Amino acid sequence: MTEGLGALAGRRIVVGVSGSIAAYKAVTLVRMLAERGAVVDVAMTAAAGRFVGRLTFESLTHRPVLDDVFELDADQQIAHIELAEAADAIVLAPATANLLGELASGLVGDAVTAIACASRAPVIVAPAMDAGMWTHPATQRNVATLREFGYLIVEPEVGELASGLTGIGRLAEPASIIEAVERLFARAGDLEGLHVVVSAGGTREPLDPVRFIGNRSSGKMGAALAEAARDRGAAVTLIAGSMSVSPPRGVTVVDATTAQAMREAVLRAAPNADILVMAAAVADFAPARASQHKIKRSGENLQIELVPNPDIVAEVGEMPDDVRPFIIGFAAESDDLEANAAAKLRDKGLDLIVGNVVGGPFDAIGSDENKVTVFAAEGAITDWPMLPKRQVAERLWDLIGDRYGQMRPQADATAPSGRRRRRQ
Numbered sequence: 001m002t003e004g005l006g007a008l009a010g011r012r013i014v015v016g017v018s019g020s021i022a023a024y025k026a027v028t029l030v031r032m033l034a035e036r037g038a039v040v041d042v043a044m045t046a047a048a049g050r051f052v053g054r055l056t057f058e059s060l061t062h063r064p065v066l067d068d069v070f071e072l073d074a075d076q077q078i079a080h081i082e083l084a085e086a087a088d089a090i091v092l093a094p095a096t097a098n099l100l101g102e103l104a105s106g107l108v109g110d111a112v113t114a115i116a117c118a119s120r121a122p123v124i125v126a127p128a129m130d131a132g133m134w135t136h137p138a139t140q141r142n143v144a145t146l147r148e149f150g151y152l153i154v155e156p157e158v159g160e161l162a163s164g165l166t167g168i169g170r171l172a173e174p175a176s177i178i179e180a181v182e183r184l185f186a187r188a189g190d191l192e193g194l195h196v197v198v199s200a201g202g203t204r205e206p207l208d209p210v211r212f213i214g215n216r217s218s219g220k221m222g223a224a225l226a227e228a229a230r231d232r233g234a235a236v237t238l239i240a241g242s243m244s245v246s247p248p249r250g251v252t253v254v255d256a257t258t259a260q261a262m263r264e265a266v267l268r269a270a271p272n273a274d275i276l277v278m279a280a281a282v283a284d285f286a287p288a289r290a291s292q293h294k295i296k297r298s299g300e301n302l303q304i305e306l307v308p309n310p311d312i313v314a315e316v317g318e319m320p321d322d323v324r325p326f327i328i329g330f331a332a333e334s335d336d337l338e339a340n341a342a343a344k345l346r347d348k349g350l351d352l353i354v355g356n357v358v359g360g361p362f363d364a365i366g367s368d369e370n371k372v373t374v375f376a377a378e379g380a381i382t383d384w385p386m387l388p389k390r391q392v393a394e395r396l397w398d399l400i401g402d403r404y405g406q407m408r409p410q411a412d413a414t415a416p417s418g419r420r421r422r423r424q
């Protein structure tokens with residue numbers, strides 16, 4: 001039995017197909033899901049029916065296709081509600097720009113949107129459209145909204161489009177979509193019972209009531225980590241510095257916009273946490289004194305004395321073993337990533353450190369993507385490509401989960417959350 005067959009066998013999967021030329025790839029997707037033992041129901045929009053016929057899907061699944069939101073099933077039940085409730089996962093492929101807009105706005109005018117909206121099952125969305133449509137702010141806003149709903153986006157690929165132009169917007173290959181579905185089932189609940197603390201964003205160190213010393217961290221990396229941990233069943237505390245993205249729903253948010261506030265929040269949360277991930281960009285220095293009044297121009301140079309901030313993660317690294325969580329730091333480096341990350345891993349007493357590059361032609365700060373290398377005591381342990389930050393987060397949790405599981409004493413495995421793992 002292959003791993004894929006194992007993950008999907010017996011799963012109820014609804015594939016929602018909308019009106020794009022890429023609908024022909026949904027045929028392959030449905031066939032592959034069925035081959036892996038999934039019970040597949042297909043729902044189609046009217047526009048999808050212009051590209052591929054329902055008979056094609058019915059022949060592959062041996063089940064009726066739903067293309068009418070008003071249809072009743074053989075038991076006289078509302079068909080789209082029955083499918084929504086039975087689904088273990090919903091895969092929307094291809095998802096057109098229009099479908100994304102409807103889903104983001106809660107408009108449920110057809111069988112596909114009605115199932116997605118009514119269901120509590122995880123939703124995987126594989127968009128397909130023209131490059132201009134994909135990059136349009138409206139589409140990107142809708143995608144961001146769907147991510148906030150907890151939907152998993154399988155990003156479109158770069159390639160030849162229906163228009164004949166080359167660009168981003170091509171539906172991901174069915175194999176990639178299947179992989180996302182398999183990973184979803186493989187992972188679901190793998191952090192269940194754990195309390196995870198993630199810090200995100202930058203700190204702002206006040207100079208006066210209106211000015212601060214800060215950095216460009218958007219909080220995207222930390223938010224993606226918090227969101228992915230939430231989706232895997234962890235209880236998540238997000239310690240939020242200054243962020244340009246909204247924190248994910250369903251996590252406990254503690255605002256901490258200065259290094260001192262972040263220190264207090266982290267030191268309070270860490271002893272009750274199983275895992276701490278410090279993705280925040282904490283300012284290393286703060287003005288020695290913040291003026292109570294707005295500093296006025298005088299025509300003279302202004303001298304500002306900076307004092308070092310406490311090294312928060314290093315303090316957690318020094319906690320006694322019975323309260324110290326498993327600790328993952330980040331190293332943001334403009335050069336010599338490996339040597340600097342190794343030194344920080346050692347000096348701050350971390351279990352793992354995630355190295356990423358800042359300030360060069362590619363800059364991890366603010367970007368939607370990241371290329372990271374994870375270092376452990378034995379050196380670099382990953383060789384990952386550039387990936388969307390959410391996918392980086394998924395890979396990181398796969399890795400952290402493995403490492404955490406290996407070092408957690410077996411005897412503690414059934415202990416209550418927050419006291420499960422303690423190093424020997």
Ligand code: PMT
Pocket residue numbers: 200201202216217218219220221222259278279280281282283284309310311312313314328329330331332333344356358364365366367
């Ligand atoms: O927020 P984004 O725009 O998505 O960008 C993500 C990111 C690049 C900010 C993120 O991936 C990242 O690298 N975060 C850590 C940035 C950083 O502060 O790196 P550092 O090498 O200076 O610090 C090393 C570690 O010590 C970090 O885990 C940091 O949180 C921690 N630290 C640093 C200073 C300090 N006073 N206290 C700390 O705990």
